[in-house]
Amino acid sequence: MKKPFYKKWWVWLIAIIIIGAAASGGSGDDKKDEAKPAATEAKDDSTKKEEPKKEDNVPGEHKSALKKAESYAKAMSMSKVAISKQLTSENGEKFSAEAAKYAMDNLEFDWKANALKKAETYSETMYMSKQGIYDQLISENGEKFTKEEAQYAIDNMKADFNKNALEKAKTYQETMSMSPKAIKDQLTSKHGEKFTKEEAQYAIDNLNN
Structure with a gap:
């Protein structure tokens, strides 16, 4: 009696070799597939590095x-x-x-803050009135701020305009020897200092104190 061919040892040996070859070939393909994304990713990184920065073109x-x-x-x-x-x-x-x-x-900047700083400078160094400062801030021959920026400055500035009127009155008296009435007119004039009547009167009342 002959043994069936599938019970012979060399049949099983051939089967094991075939299965082993198939397994090793499949894993090799997987490794190749896994390597592809990495290579693509490295290529993308090199492309990014080569792109010039926006600032370099300025x-x-x-x-x-x-x-x-x-x-x-x-x-x-x-x-x-x-x-x-x-x-x-x-x-x-x-x-x-x-x-x-x-x-x-x-240029990104807080223009309202700049208008406020400029307004305070005019008040502290030139003793200008509130209206005088506002007009100077928006003037085409002055600071050229927008009306909104100028109004923000006026609304938020800290100034004693009675004191400003008095300091301005003293300047007119000492440098130009003007009379109290002439000083008052100059302080309230629309073409002059633009103080209110109350501020001008305070200045005249305290001019010689």
């Missing part, structure tokens, strides 16, 4: 204009419009219109 003149604009805003409390005109002025910084536009488009 001309040097534009960067200089932005730095100068920031300096005017921080050190001199200037308005946005005033800075823009100063950057391009022939008597100012002489930047190109394009460089000035880049500077103003990228």
